[in-house]
Amino acid sequence: MIAQSNPYVLMMMNISPEVVDQQEEKLKKFKEMENVDEEQITRTIHENWGKWLKSYENRLFLETQAVKMETEEESKESETIVKTRFDSLQQLQDFRVKRMNATNPVYILRNYMAEEVIKKAEKEDFSGVNNLLELLFNPFEVNDKTYEGKEYTKLPPKWAAEICVSCSS
Numbered sequence: 001m002i003a004q005s006n007p008y009v010l011m012m013m014n015i016s017p018e019v020v021d022q023q024e025e026k027l028k029k030f031k032e033m034e035n036v037d038e039e040q041i042t043r044t045i046h047e048n049w050g051k052w053l054k055s056y057e058n059r060l061f062l063e064t065q066a067v068k069m070e071t072e073e074e075s076k077e078s079e080t081i082v083k084t085r086f087d088s089l090q091q092l093q094d095f096r097v098k099r100m101n102a103t104n105p106v107y108i109l110r111n112y113m114a115e116e117v118i119k120k121a122e123k124e125d126f127s128g129v130n131n132l133l134e135l136l137f138n139p140f141e142v143n144d145k146t147y148e149g150k151e152y153t154k155l156p157p158k159w160a161a162e163i164c165v166s167c168s169s
Contacts (some may be wrong), residue, residue: 106142113152
């Protein structure tokens with residue numbers, strides 16, 4: 001492997017040997033895929049989705065079993081990995097929604113958002129910058145008090161598809 005044969009060159013380039021090994025492994029897998037026919041790819045995709053769906057089905061089963069369990073001891077006895085007991089399916093659903101909302105931000109900075117607030121700022125109106133900053137400081141909370149808070153939860157405007165950003169922008 002390159003990472004082991006040229007450690008000093010990699011150090012000078014500030015590249016870890018592990019990263020090189022990972023990239024070589026990806027390249028190896030890519031070369032293996034070049035010889036795979038479409039039918040084999042389709043079969044592999046179906047197998048992988050089937051495994052994922054089975055795993056998800058098992059997870060849902062364990063979660064719904066948590067509703068029925070009376071104690072954590074009972075959970076251990078049934079060999080499930082359930083650490084929380086729920087009194088109802090609604091409580092379970094509320095927990096899942098809360099967890100998803102805590103993991104998936106409402107606001108993610110996009111090019112068109114920056115473009116809008118930059119245009120305002122160029123006209124000496126910094127309200128957009130301040131509002132966008134407020135949203136990005138609390139990206140998991142819906143904030144519809146401002147134009148930005150309302151608009152940035154929607155799909156991007158059509159004109160946003162025309163924005164072209166490069167490294168030198």
